[in-house]
Amino acid sequence: MNLKTAHSYLPCFRPGRPLEKRVLKAVKIAEGDPELAAKLKAQVGLDEKLVRVIQSIEPPPDLISRLSALTRDDSRGGGSLRSQLWHPAMLPVLLGVVVILAFLVWEKMESAASFPGKESVVRMVAVAQGMNGTELEPTQAHAGQLADAFYIRGFEGFRIPSELTQLPAVGSRVFKQNGHPVAQVAVDPHNALLYVFRSADFGLQLPEDGQWRVFSQDGWGCALQHSGGLGTVIALRGTAEEVRRFLGSLPHE
Amino acid sequence: MHNALISQAVLNELYRFALLLTGGSELAGRALDAVLSDCERRIAQIRDESHRVAWLVSRIRQSCMETPAVSTEPPQEAPLSGRCGDSGSADRGLPPDTVILAQSFHSLPEPERSALALFYLELFDVEQIAQVLGLALEELSPVLDRGRRQIESLLNPEFFNS
Numbered sequence: 001m002n003l004k005t006a007h008s009y010l011p012c013f014r015p016g017r018p019l020e021k022r023v024l025k026a027v028k029i030a031e032g033d034p035e036l037a038a039k040l041k042a043q044v045g046l047d048e049k050l051v052r053v054i055q056s057i058e059p060p061p062d063l064i065s066r067l068s069a070l071t072r073d074d075s076r077g078g079g080s081l082r083s084q085l086w087h088p089a090m091l092p093v094l095l096g097v098v099v100i101l102a103f104l105v106w107e108k109m110e111s112a113a114s115f116p117g118k119e120s121v122v123r124m125v126a127v128a129q130g131m132n133g134t135e136l137e138p139t140q141a142h143a144g145q146l147a148d149a150f151y152i153r154g155f156e157g158f159r160i161p162s163e164l165t166q167l168p169a170v171g172s173r174v175f176k177q178n179g180h181p182v183a184q185v186a187v188d189p190h191n192a193l194l195y196v197f198r199s200a201d202f203g204l205q206l207p208e209d210g211q212w213r214v215f216s217q218d219g220w221g222c223a224l225q226h227s228g229g230l231g232t233v234i235a236l237r238g239t240a241e242e243v244r245r246f247l248g249s250l251p252h253e
Numbered sequence: 254m255h256n257a258l259i260s261q262a263v264l265n266e267l268y269r270f271a272l273l274l275t276g277g278s279e280l281a282g283r284a285l286d287a288v289l290s291d292c293e294r295r296i297a298q299i300r301d302e303s304h305r306v307a308w309l310v311s312r313i314r315q316s317c318m319e320t321p322a323v324s325t326e327p328p329q330e331a332p333l334s335g336r337c338g339d340s341g342s343a344d345r346g347l348p349p350d351t352v353i354l355a356q357s358f359h360s361l362p363e364p365e366r367s368a369l370a371l372f373y374l375e376l377f378d379v380e381q382i383a384q385v386l387g388l389a390l391e392e393l394s395p396v397l398d399r400g401r402r403q404i405e406s407l408l409n410p411e412f413f414n415s
Contacts, residue, residue, distance in 0.1 A: 011397040012390065018378040020390060046405060047373070049413055053350050054373050059268035060346075063282045067264050067289055148304045156298055 001025050003033060010040055014047055101207070115213070117204030117231070121224060122217050124177055124195050124202075125235045127184075129218075136171025136186055143167040143185050143194060150174060155183045158196055160232055161210070161225055163250040167194075177202075190246055195233040204231045212247055216240040223247055258296050263306055266374045267313060273370040274317035276359025278347060284316045306376055307385050314367050350412065357407040364388065365400035372397055 001022070009026035013019070019027070030036035059067075139146065144165025150158040153174045167187040174181050180201035185194040199205075206213065206226040212234075213224045221243035223234045236243060259267075271281035289296075292312060299305040347355075358366055364386050371382045383393040 008391070009394055011394045011401065012379045014372065014379075020378070020380050022390065023379065043401065046401060050354065050404070051373050053354050054269055054273070056348070057265075057269045057272060057351055057355075059265055060278065060282065063268070063286070064261070064264060067268075067285060068261065148299050148301055151295075151298055152304075152308075156295065 001029060003029065003036065006030055006033075007036060007039075010036065010043065013040065013043070015044060098209075115204070115206050117199065117202050117206075118215075120177070120202035121195075121204070121222070121231065121233055124182055124197070125193075125217060125220050125222055125233065127175065127177070128193055128220070128235065133171070133186075135175075136173050136184070138171050139169050141169055143169045143187055145169075146172055146183075146185060150183045155181045155196075157198075157230070158183050159228060159230060160194065160196060161227065163247075163252055164194065164232070164234070166251065167192075189249075190236045190238075190242075192234055192236040192246065195231075195235065197231050199226055199229055199231045202231065206231075214240045214243050214247075216243075221246075258305065259302075259309070263376065266376050267306075267309060270310065270370055270374055270376070271313050271317055272351075272355050273358040274314065274366060276356045278355075280317075284313060288312045288316050303381075307381065310371070310376065310385055318363065353408065353412060357404055360407055361400060361403055364396055365403060368393060368396045369400035369404065 006026035006029035009023050010030055012023045013027050027040065030040045139149070141149075142165060143160055144162075144167075146169060147158045149172065150156075155174045164187075167189065169185050169187055171186040173184050175184060176182070177197075178201075180197065183194075183196040185196075186192075187194060197204075204226060206224070208227050208229075210225065210227055215222055215224075216239055219237060220235045221238045221240050223243045223246075225232045234243065234246065236246060268281060268285055271284045272278055275281045275284060288309065292309070296305055296309070299308055358370060361369065368382060368386055368388075371377060371385065372379070377385065379393065380390060383390050386393065388396065
């Protein structure tokens with residue numbers, strides 16, 4: 001780095017803050033040059049004065065209490081009704097109701113050999129036929145860590161079943177189907193693709209019981225789960241049996 | 254028991270950021286209030302705190318940039334209440350140095366104003382500031398340099414001697 005380049009990076013220097021390596025190098029060079037050293041000293045002097053005034057600014061107490069109330073995370077607390085429902089005495093009753101309902105709905109779905117919204121899911125999976133991989137933004141995160149990335153791209157509330165969260169993702173994107181966003185993740189094992197969508201957007205009506213429904217379609221083995229208002233599809237090239245094996249290989253809590 | 258999605262220290266910094274951008278405490282409070290009320294549900298969906306703060310800063314910046322047009326009058330000479338809507342009355346409780354500094358910042362053009370404000374806060378390092386503003390580090394550096402020279406010329410010597 002020469003003097004001119006060092007000079008160009010010095011404005012980014014602020015003492016006591018983490019230094020980017022080019023800025024650090026520029027500061028080291030400036031220390032050995034009287035002109036740059038003087039400039040840096042003047043800069044630091046100005047910054048110190050401004051920071052002192054800025055850091056003395058205190059928000060009005062009423063504003064801060066209002067803002068603090070807005071930024072509380074209530075989602076982890078649970079409401080009183082929820083607490084009552086999870087009371088130990090209520091659990092067998094709830095469990096019984098859930099089992100009966102799940103059985104009735106499942107039996108109905110099975111007998112129909114289909115479910116409302118399947119057509120949309122099949123179309124979603126078929127999107128992969130026209131893909132060459134460049135559509136996906138590369139990533140090295142686990143599939144469960146992509147919620148923020150998807151949020152930024154316009155898919156709010158991305159969540160996947162716990163057994164999928166540790167799958168290494170290699171690419172992701174959000175695409176629209178009938179105007180509704182679908183989050184798509186390519187995962188490493190078996191070149192599988194995950195699709196997450198809001199069930200209401202695609203008319204998916206299945207019990208939210210955490211069960212995988214396996215089916216095959218046009219050379220793709222697929223598994224679908226409905227939970228928390230979201231549909232999650234695993235699709236891989238192969239048969240329904242291969243998807244079942246894939247599901248069996250996933251960690252279960 | 255409630256958990257804070259944003260720490261008190263970060264809230265203070267967000268307020269300072271809004272104050273420097275709008276030039277008045279009333280407008281800063283309103284901008285912050287509006288953004289946080291609007292985003293209350295969405296904030297909880299961003300799990301990583303640094304992403305959450307970066308996202309909020311972008312929203313606050315956007316909201317503050319929609320405030321009334323910047324006056325070209327020197328801040329010391331302009332009546333405090335005339336620069337930023339009705340912020341003057343609410344600024345009476347702020348120390349004079351703070352009012353002058355906030356109004357001087359408000360007079361800066363973008364992106365100098367946001368870059369310098371973020372640079373002096375404790376929210377991000379320079380690389381993150383560049384990212385939030387959509388600049389490369391090489392682009393941020395001259396912006397900070399210009400911003401410093403402009404703010405220095407807006408503040409009279411008494412400010413630095415006080």
